[in-house]
Every structure is written in C-alpha cells, then in structure tokens.
Amino acid sequence: MNLNENLSTISRRRFIGLSGGAAGLLSSAAAQSFAQNTSQEPTPSYAVPVPGPEGQTPKFPKTDLWVQLTTGGKAYPASLQEMFLDPMFLGMNIWPIDQPASFDALLPASIRPAPAVAPVPPPSGGRSALGGGTERLEPKDYPWEPSGGRPHPGYDVMVLNDQTNWSETQRATVEKALKAGRGLVLLHHSLGDNQDWPWWYQEVTGGLFILSDGNGMKKSTIAPAGRLEIRSVGKHPILRNVDSFTLEKEQLYRGMWQSSKITPLLQTSHAGNNSTVAWVGVYPTTRVVCIQLGSSRETHHDPAFRMLVRNSILWAGGRLI
C-alpha cells in the first residue's frame, strides 16, 4: 500500500493510532503509568524519573527517546529509514549510523569514551586561532546534528538491521550498554548477527538465523518473499494496536534457533517459516525485542508493521508500560 491509500482507507481511530498525536498521548500516558509501576520491575538507570514538585508527573531526563539505527553487510530498501519519518515516530530522535559503527553513544555519559573528534568550542568571534574563515556553528535552538559542536545526548535504544560479526570493541560496549539498561530492537537481517558469540544469541536475543552448519546447529533456510499471515499472541504492550495482519511480500525464515525462554509476540502457521516471528528476548535486566519481519519495501510500508516497530522501540526504551 502507498501512503495515500493508507490515509484514505483506514478508520479515524486507526489513523490516530498511527499518528504522531498518538505517540505524544502514549508518551505522556506512559510517563504517568511509569510512576505507578516502578515498583513492579527494575528501573533502568537512564529512565529514573526526575523528581518534580509534589503532585506533578515525574519527568524523564529527556523528552525524546533517542534511537541508534545500525545496518550493514546486507542489502535492503531505503524504505526502512523512510518508515521512521512517519509521524507515528514523532517523539523519537532516530539516527542511522551504519557499520562500521560506534556504539559508544549507547553508554551513559559517565562511562562514555571521549569522541575521537572533540566538539568545537563556541566561537570567540571573528577569525579563530584554527585558521581563516568564520567559525559559526549551529544556532542553539537547532536540533542536534552530528559533528555540530554539542555533545551527544546519548541513545536510549539501539535498533539493528545489520548482519555482521561485531568487533571485540563493539561487543564490550554493547555488554556495558545492556547492563546500563539500554533497550534493543532487532529487525530481520540482524537475527544473523554475531554467529560466533553464543552469549549474544543464547543470553540476549534468544534467537539466531544460522548462516552455516556448525556447533551442533544446522543452517537456517531463507525462501523468496511470500505471503505471511501473522497473529498476535498474548496481551503484551507491544501488541497494542497490532492485531492479526498479513504481509504480502516477506522473506521466510525456517530453521532459526530459538531459545525456550523467549516470550512469543507474533506467530504464523506458514509451513515454510518458524512459528514465532516476533518475540521478547531473554536478557533479564533490560528490554530486548526481536522481529524477524522487515525484508521488503511492502513490509516497511505496512501500517501494522510500523506500529509493531514503534511499540517495540517505545517498550524497549521504557516508554510503553
């Protein structure tokens, strides 16, 4: 479906659910619920409410949820990034940084390494000691831009769609980030990440698309895009406004390894695919969501898929209760 068709055929409720207005409403609702539910689960260190005057809703340290989007090693349509410009993602600051990517900005500022290129100090006016020319940087009221002279505010959630074996540096950084409570959302290709790092797929994601036989596991298979009917399982917050839906052109994954500890979110009866196509990962102290879907332009345009990704990011970032 294209955007115009979506807008003309969906109901008003559905439209609101897909719009940025809903994002704002849900964000504030989530903030309120957050205050009521903090005793039920461990609070990620980054999401500790900032105490306000008595009677007021506690506030998050940052209004927007900051998201790092990392791809690499596998081809995909640019509709993936276009999807995040949908108004339903308002309230999220989503920044692609593709492989070879730094994961440093996922770390809390207290343990984050200094950037390789230090932010430029504010200009003192006129020509600086660095050399000729004006030194005007971004106005103070401009949104953050890379290499713009202001320190990075830090990412709350990482969304992956790469398919690579990470470097030791990347692995160490992500381990620290997970311990610090940063959320993780894996899309499609990234279920094949880190084939040689059992801790990753056994203790974090709870799933692996196996690229070759070995270690007692048999290679997973991939089938050309086909029709995939999907149904939701249970009543997880991620499934809010995500009912059963059908993707007309989606790659089929069969023979994925999946942990018995995962919490299924979406399943299919298609014989050519693993039964569970989306699940909550197994890392105990932070939020990890895995979504097998997302191979095609058609899927990226699907409103239900977009809602699924949106909810997953919000939930992984502690903004959806």
Next chain:
Amino acid sequence: MGMGVENKISNLSRREFITSTASGLILSGVAGTATLAQNAPKADATPRRRLRVQFSPGGHTAPLQIYAMFETPLFRDLDSVVLPHPNAFDSVNSDTPPDVIVTNDWLTTEWPQRDKDNMVKHLNAGRGLVVLHHAVGTNDAWQWWTEQVVGCHLYDTADPGMKTQARLKQFPIQVLTPVGNHPIVRGIEPFELPWDETFPNMWISPKATVLFKTDDPSFRDPTVGWIGPPLPKGRVVCFSPGHTRYVCQDPNFRHVVHNMILWTGGQLA
C-alpha cells in the same frame, strides 16, 4: 529541545512542520520532480533500462532523510538498495551488479583491500560512482583514489593545521552556482542550500571538472561539486554537501544528486 511532543508540533513553523512529516516528504519529492521536469534535458525517446543504484553509507551518523531520498518520486526511475559496509562492494561480482554506487561512508584512512579491489573492478567496467559529503574524506591514505579517482583531499595536505577545522565548519546558508554547461548542471539556476556542514579547506585536483561553486568567501577553493579526473572507463562525480537533514530533504540537493546518478550511469547526455 526539551519540549513535549505536542508543544514541539505547535511551535514548529509551517515550513519546518511540513518538511518534518511524511507528507512533507512526498511534497518535497513532487517539488523535486517538477524542478526536474523544468530543467532536465529532453528525454531520449529510446526506452532505457532502470539503473541499479547502490547507496553505501557507514561509519558516521547520517540523517534519515538522505536514505529516504531514494524513496521519493524523483528517484523512482531507479532501482535502489542500501548496502553499507562491511564488504559493501562485493555486489559488483553478482549477476546484477550496480550500475552506479553512491557512497556516503566515512572510513577516513582507507578501505580494506577487498573493497578497493571491488571498486577498481567496478570502475574498470565503465560503471558510475557518486561520492557524497562524508565520503569525500574516505580513503585519504589511498593515493590513487584521492588523486586519480575523486580528485580531492578533505583538507589541504600542504597545511595539516586545517584538518580539524575543515571537518567541523558549518554555515547558516550558502548559494551554489552551476558552472559550465555539463548535462548535470544544464538548466539548473543558482540555488540556496540550507544549513550544512562544509569543507572549506579542501584540495581539489586541477584535473577535476567543476560543476558547482559556493559563494562562501572563506572557502580556499569554492568548488563543492565536481567530476573526478578522467578515467579510462567509469564516471565519477563528487558533491560535498549533504550533512544535515535540511539539505538532504532539499529539492535542489536531490535534483543534483539524481542528475549525477543518471550521468554516471550513462543516462544523461
């Protein structure tokens, strides 16, 4: 910064709101198409195969809008995919290799040998390369690349003290003026480019063919768009803007990039 979502919407100017929404994306694309229709040379009546275009970013933060550009109506005459590192150019060995590779990666020292070999193969096959913003600083240590292919260094090697400044200088606005009558610039009027990161201390090879110049007086060489030194086969074009979301969704920027893809792919004469 620090505003709630609702406040953020109400405080945006109309122009900012439109450009930050999906509808704005469509409108931008339509505007770009209209500009193209006015400015592009008359189309060849012969049906042409859709160009296979590979966009290869990596190693640096980039706005969503530079990816989304390939999904706008203006670019729908192309078959585009995104393929970042590692091994981004293995695709040149496939049965359907890309006709044009658009790079926006930031691997400042140099690519791994595997990537270098594949890129040489790509250019020797007579295919196209468009080098955007971050990628003009890639492969700084690969002399053949900087002097014979892209024809630039991000900073003037004769003055290493300029290096840091060259990466970080930003200007509120600049006017780009087309130079000559090359098919890429034919029919394009001078245009303002929104806020961007610029590289005012670049060294540009004298063998390069200048396409666009900036009006910023602090540039050592005002060239911001150019064709690389002539190669036996293959076409290479570089365009140094493309850092901010504002530039990446600008219809003029997109029009220029689209023309560069068509020309390097042999479909703009």
